[in-house]
Structure formats: structure tokens, C-alpha cells
Amino acid sequence: MFLQLQVWSLYLLQEAAVGFDVRSLWLQMGLMAKIIVIGLFLMSAYSIGVMIDRLMAYSAARKQSRAFAPAVAGALREGKLDEAVKIADRYKKSHLAKVVVAGLQEFQAHQISSEIPGEEIEASKRALERAEAIVHAELKRGIGGLATIGSTAPFVGLLGTVVGIINAFRGISTEKSTGLGAVAGGISEALVTTAIGLFVAIPAVWMYNFFTGKIEAFDVEMGNSSSELIDYFLKRSQRGVRK
Numbered sequence: 001m002f003l004q005l006q007v008w009s010l011y012l013l014q015e016a017a018v019g020f021d022v023r024s025l026w027l028q029m030g031l032m033a034k035i036i037v038i039g040l041f042l043m044s045a046y047s048i049g050v051m052i053d054r055l056m057a058y059s060a061a062r063k064q065s066r067a068f069a070p071a072v073a074g075a076l077r078e079g080k081l082d083e084a085v086k087i088a089d090r091y092k093k094s095h096l097a098k099v100v101v102a103g104l105q106e107f108q109a110h111q112i113s114s115e116i117p118g119e120e121i122e123a124s125k126r127a128l129e130r131a132e133a134i135v136h137a138e139l140k141r142g143i144g145g146l147a148t149i150g151s152t153a154p155f156v157g158l159l160g161t162v163v164g165i166i167n168a169f170r171g172i173s174t175e176k177s178t179g180l181g182a183v184a185g186g187i188s189e190a191l192v193t194t195a196i197g198l199f200v201a202i203p204a205v206w207m208y209n210f211f212t213g214k215i216e217a218f219d220v221e222m223g224n225s226s227s228e229l230i231d232y233f234l235k236r237s238q239r240g241v242r243k
Helices: 002-018 022-028 031-077 081-090 095-112 120-139 143-175 180-242
Strands: none
Touching: 031 081, 031 095, 031 120, 031 143, 031 180, 081 095, 095 120, 095 180, 120 180, 143 180
16 A cells, blocks of 8 residues: 555656645645644745845854954054054954953953952953853854754654645545545645755755854854953063063
8 A cells, every 4th residue: 555655646746847736735734734834935035034134144153253453453552552453443343352352351351450350361261151152142043943843843844744644544545445535635745845944944944054063163253262362461461571
């Protein structure tokens, strides 16, 4: 019987290649299959929204960071911490600016007030680490949803497949026949829900891996910037001690 269902599936695919009526197929679907298809389309809409949002955010972060890095480096070389903070405030979408400004502000606070407890270098290092964690969480926003959709959408489509096969057997039982017409609706549901599930899952998995690679690159850049800033603070402190 399972082999016969596979043969019927091939027949249906051949017919779909000739003429595929989406409206008729939708009307033939059972309630459960319709709910599954709607759920898959909602998952697809969410994943597309996350993809667009993250692409725009990462593009802006990359663009602003490229402009921020040389500008702040010039201000730090001249010892102008206030100017460096102002520069960082102008690049609010830059992941590097968000991290660097936290370290600069903490270092400045210790230099201005002697009442703040703790060693200024260690305090600045902790501020940089906190800022890195916050920015990392911001960069990951929505990425977990892509992973969930990529891993669950095929199973949701498989649920539709199971429902379609059940409807196919129900059609056989009702019609008292094993002809194609008795199982066409059920097999159509099975094929469509499976295809939609894969259509939703594959882009989500691809983009999740792509965004994960981007986030790892951003983390490396933030780590390098934090390390360089700490080195700058150490050199500045040593010059102050010598004077």
C-alpha cells in the first residue's frame, strides 16, 4: 500500500507540473492541514522579518564602525578622551563605538573623581566586558528564532504529511476504492505541507549560519578593540606616573 501511495504521489506531481490550482488545493485541504500551512507561513514571515532586520543592523554596524575606528584612533593619539567620547556618540549603530565609549567613560570617571573605588584599569576592563556582553546580546536578537524555525519547520511540515496520509486512507475507506481520485486530496496535502515546511526551514538555516558567522566576526572585533583600549589606558597611566 505504501508503494502504491508513492506511485500516486508521482502522478500528482506530474499533474501539478501541467497545471497547479492553488485555490482548488486550498479548498480541498482539511482544517488541520490549513492550520499547519498558516502556521508555516507565519513562521516564514517572522524569519523574513528577522533576516531583513539583522541584515540592515549588521550593514549599519559595519559601515559606521569603519568610519568610527580611524576617527577615534586619531583622537586617542592626541590624548583627547572627551573628543573620543563625542565621536563614539555620533556612531550609535557601531558595535565598536558602543564598547569603546563604555571603557572611555569608566576611565574618565576614575580620573575625574578619586572617590570612585577600584583601580581604573581594572574598572575600565570590567566596563568593556559588560558592554561587549550587552552588544553581543543585541546582535543576537532574533537569531534564536531563526534556529528554532529552521529546526522545527520540517517537523511541522511532516505533521501535515501525516495528516494528509491519514486523509488519504480515510478517502480509501469512504470511497471503497483504491483509485487515484480517492486519495488525491490527502496526498496533495501531504506533498504541499512537506514542501512548504522545507521552503521555510532551508532559508532560515542558511541565514542562521550566515548571521552566526557575522556575530563571531563582530565579537572578535570588539575583543580586539577592548584589548587595544586597555593597552592605551596602561600606557597613558604609565606616562602619568612618570610625570
